[in-house]
Amino acid sequence: MFDMKWLRANTEIFDNSMVRRGIGPQSTMLIELDDTRRATISSLNDLQEMRNKSSKQIGQAKAQKDEEKAQQLLAEVADLRSKVQAGEEQERQQTQALNDAMLALPNLLADDVPDGEDEEDNVERSKFMEPTQFAFKPKEHYELGEALGMMDFEVSARMSGSRFVVLKGQLALLERALGNFMLNLQTINHGFTEVSAPLLVRSEAMVGTGQLPKFAEEAFQTTDGNWLIPTSEVSLTNLVREQVLSCKDLPLRFASLSYCFRSESGSAGKDTRGMLRQHQFSKVEMVTITTPDKADKTHQDMLGFAEEVFHRLKIPYRTIALCSGDMGASMQRTYDIEAWMPGQNTYREVSSVSKAGDWQARRMNARYRDENGDVQFVQTLNGSGVAVGRLMIAVMENYQQEDGSICVPEALQRYMGDLQVIKVAK
RNA sequence: GGGUGGGUGGCAGAGUGGUUGAAUGCUCUGGUCUUGAAAACCAGCGAGCGCGCAAGCGUUCCGGGGGUUCGAAUCCCUCCCCACCCGCCA
Numbered sequence: 001m002f003d004m005k006w007l008r009a010n011t012e013i014f015d016n017s018m019v020r021r022g023i024g025p026q027s028t029m030l031i032e033l034d035d036t037r038r039a040t041i042s043s044l045n046d047l048q049e050m051r052n053k054s055s056k057q058i059g060q061a062k063a064q065k066d067e068e069k070a071q072q073l074l075a076e077v078a079d080l081r082s083k084v085q086a087g088e089e090q091e092r093q094q095t096q097a098l099n100d101a102m103l104a105l106p107n108l109l110a111d112d113v114p115d116g117e118d119e120e121d122n123v124e125r126s127k128f129m130e131p132t133q134f135a136f137k138p139k140e141h142y143e144l145g146e147a148l149g150m151m152d153f154e155v156s157a158r159m160s161g162s163r164f165v166v167l168k169g170q171l172a173l174l175e176r177a178l179g180n181f182m183l184n185l186q187t188i189n190h191g192f193t194e195v196s197a198p199l200l201v202r203s204e205a206m207v208g209t210g211q212l213p214k215f216a217e218e219a220f221q222t223t224d225g226n227w228l229i230p231t232s233e234v235s236l237t238n239l240v241r242e243q244v245l246s247c248k249d250l251p252l253r254f255a256s257l258s259y260c261f262r263s264e265s266g267s268a269g270k271d272t273r274g275m276l277r278q279h280q281f282s283k284v285e286m287v288t289i290t291t292p293d294k295a296d297k298t299h300q301d302m303l304g305f306a307e308e309v310f311h312r313l314k315i316p317y318r319t320i321a322l323c324s325g326d327m328g329a330s331m332q333r334t335y336d337i338e339a340w341m342p343g344q345n346t347y348r349e350v351s352s353v354s355k356a357g358d359w360q361a362r363r364m365n366a367r368y369r370d371e372n373g374d375v376q377f378v379q380t381l382n383g384s385g386v387a388v389g390r391l392m393i394a395v396m397e398n399y400q401q402e403d404g405s406i407c408v409p410e411a412l413q414r415y416m417g418d419l420q421v422i423k424v425a426k
Numbered sequence: 427g428g429g430u431g432g433g434u435g436g437c438a439g440a441g442u443g444g445u446u447g448a449a450u451g452c453u454c455u456g457g458u459c460u461u462g463a464a465a466a467c468c469a470g471c472g473a474g475c476g477c478g479c480a481a482g483c484g485u486u487c488c489g490g491g492g493g494u495u496c497g498a499a500u501c502c503c504u505c506c507c508c509a510c511c512c513g514c515c516a
Binding site for chain 1: 436437444445453454455471472473475476477484485486491495496497
């Protein structure tokens with residue numbers, strides 16, 4: 001959503017962003033829709049003014065028992081009602097048309113987002129550690145997990161189909177430990193408030209964060225019309241929907257460990273082996289609700305909070321700034337963290353930290369009262385801190401040993417009953 | 427699943443056909459008082475759109491949509507949502 005007044009005054013900035021997004025200038029179309037809408041409202045106003053004035057006169061005439069004058073006035077406004085109704089209907093349709101057009105458009109881009117078409121044009125910002133070296137050929141996580149007898153894609157396929165996994169024993173424990181470790185890090189060390197929120201949400205909530213209306217096919221919908229959240233960004237961000245917060249309450253910082261559900265309909269044939277791309281996975285998510293002046297600083301901070309996960313686990317990663325063509329529609333700026341995955345001999349995305357500006361706030365109608373008492377839209381930021389399933393792949397592959405056992409990173413051991421090595425039980 | 431009651435401004439909460447855009451309280455803002463603060467007192471305090479240099483004027487908005495009426499927060503229909511009670515269940 002965009003502010004029409006702002007848009008009219010800043011068509012170049014607006015169109016520039018849309019062009020960089022690869023969808024061409026949009027301002028002329030929006031302004032035309034708004035112009036016709038305004039013209040309708042204007043003439044409707046005139047009709048309503050006439051109606052209200054004569055209604056008042058009729059009331060007065062009746063009060064004075066001047067029945068003749070009342071009847072005369074009634075005759076004069078006989079056809080006004082249908083005209084007003086027609087005008088109202090027209091206004092509704094035109095407002096809806098403008099609204100629909102707005103909801104379908106992506107967010108503006110931050111100035112510092114690099115230009116580019118696809119992931120090839122993303123820009124590396126920083127790097128931590130060198131790729132892990134092995135004296136043997138490192139295996140992929142699913143080879144390790146299956147050999148350990150703790151990761152089973154056949155049994156999950158039998159009950160649920162593809163893109164699910166069953167973890168058992170110490171790998172199930174590893175997954176739970178990673179979730180706990182990260183949630184503790186973000187809440188206890190970084191001050192986020194732990195939240196346990198619904199996994200099933202209404203369409204309105206999905207519209208609020210931008211998953212709808214455009215990306216319905218990427219999420220699962222229940223028979224009663226609700227949606228399984230594709231990320232707890234949806235539930236955490238919507239905590240402030242339809243609210244007017246006090247500037248004293250900001251920033252609000254929420255984190256949760258939750259399951260996420262994605263249909264992956266657009267990625268058939270991609271990453272089909274292993275647990276890299278699943279219909280169900282768990283993730284620690286961070287959301288900050290703040291004011292415009294603090295948003296950019298917060299973005300950098302949140303990236304740092306996500307990076308700390310890798311520092312503590314000693315896993316190599318690189319951080320990249322997504323280019324204009326690769327960014328999600330809801331965001332103004334996005335940084336990805338890619339962990340080194342020895343089995344694939346490459347870096348893979350494990351976290352994404354983004355600033356949405358007021359784009360989501362407008363859709364959710366989430367506002368705050370500033371120091372002057374004026375009502376403004378809040379700014380929203382979100383980031384994974386981080387995705388559990390994918391991080392688990394990175395842990396398994398980076399900490400694997402030649403015999404197929406997996407060392408437990410020191411930071412994780414206390415979350416696993418001091419377990420030091422995951423290996424086949426004797 | 428059965429029944430009942432509700433959805434009004436930042437919040438709470440009046441208001442059942444005609445100067446009600448909406449009483450009252452709280453919050454908030456400004457002022458008086460005070461060394462300062464609190465309290466008390468006084469004043470102000472919703473949003474969208476249009477016209478206007480401006481002051482301002484007009485109009486719309488009391489969950490969404492439709493209807494009745496010259497006129498609807500108020501009456502009718504419908505949808506959505508919420509609360510409570512009963513039944514069922516973790």
